[in-house]
Amino acid sequence: MLLNENINGTHSWLIEYINRCKSGEIIIGYELMQELDVLLRHFNNPEITVDFTDAHKRIKFIETKCKHFEAPFAGKPFILMLFQKAFIEAIYIFKIYDEEVGRLIRLYQDVLYLVSRKNGKTPLISAMCLAEFFCGPMGLRILCSSNDYEQADLMFQAINSMREESPGLEKVTRKNIKGVFFGNPKKPKKNGKFSYKNKGTIRKISAKTGAKEGRNIGVGAVDEVHEMKDDTSVMPIRQALSTQDEPLFFELTTEGVVNDGYLDNRLKEARQVLDGELERPRWLIWLHTQDNEQEIWQNEKSWHKSNPGLGVIKKWSFMRKMIEEAKNSKSKRVFVLSKDFNIKQNNAAAWLTPEDIENLETFDIEEFRNCFAIGGVDLSKTGDFCSARALLMKPGSDKKYFLQHYFIPEAKLNTLNREEERKYREWVRQGLITLSDGNENDFRHVTAWFVKLFKEYGIRFYKVGYDKWSAVYWRKEMEEYGFDTQKVDQNWGSMSEPMKLLEVDLKSNKVVYNNHPIDRLCLENTAMNVNTKEEIMPIKIQGKDDKKIDGAVTKMICYRVYIDNKIEFLELVKRTA
Known part of the structure; x- marks a missing residue:
């Protein structure tokens, strides 16, 4: 009435x-x-x-x-x-x-x-x-x-x-x-x-x-x-x-x-x-x-x-x-x-769907012999993986191809449950992970991986992005070998744009990571933290604090270097055609 x-x-x-x-x-x-x-x-x-x-x-x-x-x-x-x-x-x-x-x-x-x-x-x-x-x-x-x-x-x-x-x-x-x-x-x-x-x-x-x-x-x-x-x-x-x-x-x-x-x-x-x-x-x-x-x-x-x-x-x-x-x-x-609709959202929302992550396309490293690359590392002394990565591209294509390697201390494997330890040791056997003796990662193994790509395949790194965490001595060592490095802070301003571009590329199948099992696992464990400026950052999915996201982070670090140096890098890619 x-x-x-x-x-x-x-x-x-x-x-x-x-x-x-x-x-x-x-x-x-x-x-x-x-x-x-x-x-x-x-x-x-x-x-x-x-x-x-x-x-x-x-x-x-x-x-x-x-x-x-x-x-x-x-x-x-x-x-x-x-x-x-x-x-x-x-x-x-x-x-x-x-x-x-x-x-x-x-x-x-x-x-x-x-x-x-x-x-x-x-x-x-x-x-x-x-x-x-x-x-x-x-x-x-x-x-x-x-x-x-x-x-x-x-x-x-x-x-x-x-x-x-x-x-x-x-x-x-x-x-x-x-x-x-x-x-x-x-x-x-x-x-x-x-x-x-x-x-x-x-x-x-x-x-x-x-x-x-x-x-x-x-x-x-x-x-x-x-x-x-x-x-x-x-x-x-x-x-x-x-x-x-x-x-x-x-x-x-x-x-x-x-x-x-x-x-x-x-x-x-x-x-x-x-x-x-x-x-x-x-x-x-x-x-x-x-x-x-x-x-x-x-x-x-x-x-x-x-x-x-x-x-x-x-x-x-x-x-x-x-x-x-x-x-x-x-x-x-x-x-x-x-x-726009006043629907409360978790600020650590899931980032990708299984369909976004799935990409069965593979490539042979020989396809990129004597090419230019962008590098990225996420360094950790003890708790997490060390992740190292190379981003490669082909002339006339906007697809990103990734070579990757992971590093972990031997002592860390002993803290895992039986199933997790079995899985990690299998990855070591397959050559996907390099073990460091003792309780800490030896960053010299990370440097050696980049040097190996150059010596064995002629892959030249335009720049290698790194987070400042634990990177002081490693950066000096890399520069002694002639690598040019770029610091990439893991904060809102630095990580938001590359994370968004990586999401778009993953959804459109423009990211080829050789169906790497650890890469896939890291992407599955990654959530996004959103702030009031619509900026995003990677974070571990709630309830999975012990899971690894380092492989996803190094992708974003590579993307940050790519975004900052896109014109120069793509010009180098053209020269290798």
Whole structure:
């Protein structure tokens, strides 16, 4: 049954939104519907007073005073969509009597706002903070925060840009490196809210800065909380709100890839509240989420559940492009599902399928006699394999051919279970692994393998990539033999691009590794660690900490050297034709 959208002569955007969601005209997820059902009950609760004054004052302020500052909407009035107006109403219209304060105050003090990227969450909360600055009480202090200073600055700059776009707002305020303040030195006012006597401020801090400037604030807004590992940067802000009669604390975010982080715990509590298992009456939980992953691939209309601005703020063409890319790239799939659809992803997700890894094509080393190669090594003294590798290519082809060899200390074999030891000793017998005496790998064997390829087959190494770990003396030895080396750090910036290119090449059967059993094993054991910048790194699959991935890592090291020196290397490949 639909409710009357007019209450005492005032139109309710929240009720209109609820009615259109209930009728199916607007598609939302189950979790948001749970919250809307809670809000519906408030209208019939005798202990809750419904007052539209504060909400509509702020909606009017945003639509008449705030303007967009980024393309493609730069300079245009900030006209709120229905879901945004409903969200603002949900925060402000419900009042309860507080015995301690002695008057009616706002019911909701904490707001969790989860919505997919590019749906205007930062501009919306920024506009609400600016509206609160002007429409709220005198002396109101507002704090913008995030996990890093750059992200916190995005919200602050959004607030300030809207202020600057409005001549009426700019002439009664000022900005400096510390923040935004009331009072304009060019047109000073002696008294009133817009004078220097109003000590209200808008500032920014990050998790790294701490919350020293956050004491006695009235509004706190924390952006992208999915990046936070714990609540160390959030709790000081929440505590700084404790002196206020009507504090307002915003947490706005998309889903993320940080396991067991702050957002995971926060959403766990939020869902307990929505399910009636936990009581948090002052917490507004507004989650734009999908009901399951399957509907994303099967029904475009379901995308509205996590993307309420789709078709107005966010483009359909962008979403369709992301979906197509996600079908062909595991790293893109993780990022798209978490960022565009709020489906939680493990940040150590499996990287390849068995079909990606399988390649039965083989080649004879004689095919590459007197050719140029790129080398790669992953060195370890004790725990893991040492892996050495040569990347070779043929003129006019983008296939990558790999020669490889592995090294392990003799003592390590004695620590393996019977089945593992049998397998490793068979690989030693086959000449796939070289043993070092004692407990440590002898890196001279690694150098000897590269020298052997040169002396016996004339394979000349353009560059040999290495990780800095345990490599100081080995690098000197290699350079004494005339090899040119290149350091490849195993970090996000260095490993992400080669790992992605290797994935694409594996999927398209452009990686030929002679069906090497240890290479195949290393690829099967490799997962990808994803960060918030959509960068990836190799990591061992969860629960397989004792398994080896060194062979996959050396492929990526070779790819890093190849990417950095592609033009020069391919020119050398042509000369050997």
